Amino acid sequence: MKYDDASWHSGGNFPKDLPASAGAIHTGMFVAWALQSGLAGELHTDEMPENLEKLAGRSLTPGEFFLWACDGKFTDEDLNEEGNAFTASYFDFSNGSYLADYEALLGHGLPRGSDRLYYVADTWENFEKLKPRLDQRLADWRTHR
Numbered sequence: 001m002k003y004d005d006a007s008w009h010s011g012g013n014f015p016k017d018l019p020a021s022a023g024a025i026h027t028g029m030f031v032a033w034a035l036q037s038g039l040a041g042e043l044h045t046d047e048m049p050e051n052l053e054k055l056a057g058r059s060l061t062p063g064e065f066f067l068w069a070c071d072g073k074f075t076d077e078d079l080n081e082e083g084n085a086f087t088a089s090y091f092d093f094s095n096g097s098y099l100a101d102y103e104a105l106l107g108h109g110l111p112r113g114s115d116r117l118y119y120v121a122d123t124w125e126n127f128e129k130l131k132p133r134l135d136q137r138l139a140d141w142r143t144h145r
Contacts (some may be wrong), residue, residue: 003027003091015115021063025122026102029065030091032127033134039083041076043067044082063122086141101133117142
């Protein structure tokens with residue numbers, strides 16, 4: 001199952017003044033958090049452990065990591081069973097609350113419009129702003145599932 005693909009975001013109403021890689025940042029933040037939170041699938045833990053080492057060393061930003069390690073595609077293979085169950089309820093764009101949390105924490109001062117979240121900077125500083133909310137969402141999900 002594919003949760004997201006950076007290429008889905010670079011067409012249509014995508015801001016002309018941003019590189020296509022800006023379409024990977026929101027998912028890259030989530031994927032980086034999930035992999036560092038014990039939700040990584042075998043692809044990252046067993047087959048390619050250097051992926052987790054790159055994240056731990058922060059040699060790439062979350063968006064860069066997502067494009068490099070996942071080819072801009074977020075699939076169920078990236079996560080373990082628990083990670084997929086959580087992602088299905090929280091990350092899903094149609095009924096999850098990830099984008100609302102992302103916007104609430106990182107959307108201040110961005111241009112107005114439906115494409116505004118593409119302007120979030122791909123930084124570890126922004127990741128650190130988002131991480132506590134994701135940690136709390138996962139803890140709440142674990143308590144209530």
